[in-house]
């Protein structure tokens with residue numbers, strides 16, 4: 710078994726959080742997996758043919774900013790296990806591209822609000838959320854940023870807060 714075990718923080722607890730996880734060597738995309746994040750925040754990626762090397766782990770989901778693991782990549786030995794905690798230090802993401810979401814214990818998470826998945830949180834995302842909020846859209850929708858199955862002012866505020874600091878993806 711050859712696995713990456715990745716720990717990611719999320720404030721989501723209401724509905725399942727589907728993650729899209731990619732493995733890159735430098736900028737070359739190697740493998741992609743879709744996984745459900747456990748409530749523990751742990752996700753296990755198992756590969757059958759990943760050679761020994763340094764890899765970037767790329768984390769994304771339907772309305773968060775694509776986030777890469779820290780500069781230089783993570784050493785992985787074929788046939789071994791690699792643990793990577795992306796939530797305990799801001800430096801665990803490439804370009805320190807994480808947001809502190811808890812103080813005790815200290816936890817960092819991906820930026821939320823990239824509803825249209827263009828790599829930045831901006832006015833377009835806010836308008837998408839606003840349009841669904843005024844129409845009382847419910848259910849599994851990218852405009853539901855906090856994962857409570859409702860698109861409303863809470864999602865708008867989260868996204869606006871990340872927009873004013875120009876949250877966007879940072880890649881090698």
Ligand SMILES: [Ca+2]
Nearest residue numbers: 823825827829
């Ligand atoms: Ca966007």
Ligand SMILES: [Ca+2]
Nearest residue numbers: 853855857859
């Ligand atoms: Ca919501």
